[in-house]
Amino acid sequence: MVLSVFKKKGEEEEEYVELQVEEEPEKKGRIKIVVENLSSFGDSDKIQERIREGKIVFIKIKELKEKDLGELKRAISRISKTCAAIGGDIAGVGEDWVIATPGFAMVERSSQSSIEKENI
Numbered sequence: 001m002v003l004s005v006f007k008k009k010g011e012e013e014e015e016y017v018e019l020q021v022e023e024e025p026e027k028k029g030r031i032k033i034v035v036e037n038l039s040s041f042g043d044s045d046k047i048q049e050r051i052r053e054g055k056i057v058f059i060k061i062k063e064l065k066e067k068d069l070g071e072l073k074r075a076i077s078r079i080s081k082t083c084a085a086i087g088g089d090i091a092g093v094g095e096d097w098v099i100a101t102p103g104f105a106m107v108e109r110s111s112q113s114s115i116e117k118e119n120i
Helices: 043-052 062-067 069-085 112-119
Strands: 002-008 014-020 033-037 056-060 089-093 097-101
Touching: 033 043, 043 056, 043 069, 043 097, 062 069, 069 089, 069 097
Parallel strands: 033 056
Antiparallel strands: 002 014, 056 097, 089 097
16 A cells, blocks of 8 residues: 655645555454364363464364373363363364364254255
8 A cells, every 4th residue: 555645845836755554464353273183181281272262273183092092082071171161162073183162163063864854
């Protein structure tokens, strides 16, 4: 964007200077989505912090699922409690992914009956 500033030099003569003004990118209304890998129970701390910061988190659980199913359940339970405490949501996406959201977002789930109705 160019901003022009006029200055009077004489009674009939005008001079102007053009200034370059950079526009700031619009940051309002942008939601951050992060992808995290849950490879151990300790990774749940970082994921919980991201959710508390207001970020939507896609969590890859494949590595921990193959290594220790009990530890995976403990980590997901811990993340789930954080989501519930701040009014967020958590849901499985396929077999190897989980999505966790803060309070301003929710995961829309489609029921099996609505899917069956669409196919009829």
